[in-house]
Amino acid sequence: MGAKTHAGRMTAGAQGEVVVFLIGMRINHFWAVHRWLPVFVAMPMMIRELNRDRSLGLLHHILLTGSPRTYMVVQYWESKEKLLAYAAAPDKRHHPWWARINRYSRKSARHVGIWHETYVVPEGSYETIYGDMPAQGLGKAFGVAGLGDGVQARDRLRV
DSSP, X not given: OOOOOEEEEEEEOOOSOEEEEEEEEXXXXXXXXXXXXXXXHHHXXXXXXXXXXXXXXXXXXXXXXXXXXXXXXXEEESOHHHHHHHHHOTTSSHHHHHHHHHXXXXXXXXXXXXXXXXXXXXXXXXXXXXXXXXXXHHHHHHOEEEOOTTOOHXXXXXX
């Protein structure tokens, strides 16, 4: 059974600032499986932990593949404070994995690349529209609301 399709034009129900976190890896040498596999399996373990405890602040995530050998997770967070708290929490999976990956990357630097970007977007600086489809991205993270007739992107962006 697929996700519920919302008829008509919808927008994300986000209010206030939104936090979008992108994290990814690139396998530079496929033959060095012993170097990139530990990095590859770390993220699903963290995502499972975050999904089990919604109070940690992850609202939604999407796994994407990009250019060849590149994998990325787009994450939508409740707040930048919750994202930073999770990253630093010694009793959660990220902290020990990050320390391990930092140690490991000294040996694996040529074999696997890692990166992340964090965006804290103020209210009025993001805009969404979903037409006759299930919620995606911010709409999946915050829910969707009807647009109404005559509402345009410039109204949602406050430009």
